[in-house]
Amino acid sequence: MKDNFSKQAVDYSKFRPQYPREMIEYVISFVSNKSIALDVATGNGQVAHKLSPYFQKVYATDISQKQLDNAIQVKNVIYSKEAAEKTAFEDKIFDLIVVAQAIHWFDFDVFYKEIYRVLKPDGIFAVMGYGLFSTDPDSDKILNNFYYNIVGSYWDAERRYLDENYETIPFPFEEIPSKKFENQFVWTFEALIGYLNTWSSVQHYITKNNQNPIDLIYDDLKASWQNNDQKVTFPLLLRIGKLK
Numbered sequence: 001m002k003d004n005f006s007k008q009a010v011d012y013s014k015f016r017p018q019y020p021r022e023m024i025e026y027v028i029s030f031v032s033n034k035s036i037a038l039d040v041a042t043g044n045g046q047v048a049h050k051l052s053p054y055f056q057k058v059y060a061t062d063i064s065q066k067q068l069d070n071a072i073q074v075k076n077v078i079y080s081k082e083a084a085e086k087t088a089f090e091d092k093i094f095d096l097i098v099v100a101q102a103i104h105w106f107d108f109d110v111f112y113k114e115i116y117r118v119l120k121p122d123g124i125f126a127v128m129g130y131g132l133f134s135t136d137p138d139s140d141k142i143l144n145n146f147y148y149n150i151v152g153s154y155w156d157a158e159r160r161y162l163d164e165n166y167e168t169i170p171f172p173f174e175e176i177p178s179k180k181f182e183n184q185f186v187w188t189f190e191a192l193i194g195y196l197n198t199w200s201s202v203q204h205y206i207t208k209n210n211q212n213p214i215d216l217i218y219d220d221l222k223a224s225w226q227n228n229d230q231k232v233t234f235p236l237l238l239r240i241g242k243l244k
Helices: 009-015 021-028 046-051 065-069 108-118 137-150 157-163 189-196 200-209 218-226
Strands: 036-040 057-062 077-081 094-100 119-130 174-176 181-186 231-242
Touching: 009 189, 021 046, 021 094, 021 119, 021 181, 021 231, 036 046, 046 057, 046 077, 046 094, 065 077, 094 108, 108 119, 137 218, 189 218
Parallel strands: 036 057, 036 094, 057 077, 094 119
Antiparallel strands: 119 231, 174 231, 181 231
16 A cells, blocks of 8 residues: 555645545444444544444554544544554454545455455445545636646556546445435635645655646636635545445
């Protein structure tokens, strides 16, 4: 698994969008026994935190210590620095395993072998994520040009799985058809820029060019943002499965 997010861990915890409670509750509705859950590649713990009221214990792993240092602290959430593909957990102990906005970074074959090892026979595995957000047409033109053209070549190859709505990832499970969700926010311009700065492609661009690519669109985007309703809509991605 790649670590693209240690560098901007504080911004990540501050500006990354949360998942709506209704989506979390929908996933949990398929879980028969709510004893122990696992949030893989937890980042700042936003999903682990949302799972915590429903389970006795929630384990949350990540390869980035900086992300874990900025994670939400909850009494029944236990954080540990571990790779997704190889954990120290016992066999068949989890009722639910979730991975949010991260599975595209994993070695699929090795990771799924680990899921089959640690998930209970009647457990649920859920993949969550979100795609490119949309806003009003004028701002979308600027943001789409930024996403596809300015930083397009700086995305890791794995990003395509998100662009394809996680429909093309390997999924060796008995799949449960799931509802469609979306997430809507009203963002200040600061929140918008903060979120764009968490993109791995932006960080790659800065590393290579010693310039933040957001500077190239900043003035136009600010003018556009001040003239629209500042609403953003994220398409949410969800696949749910059981062991075959």
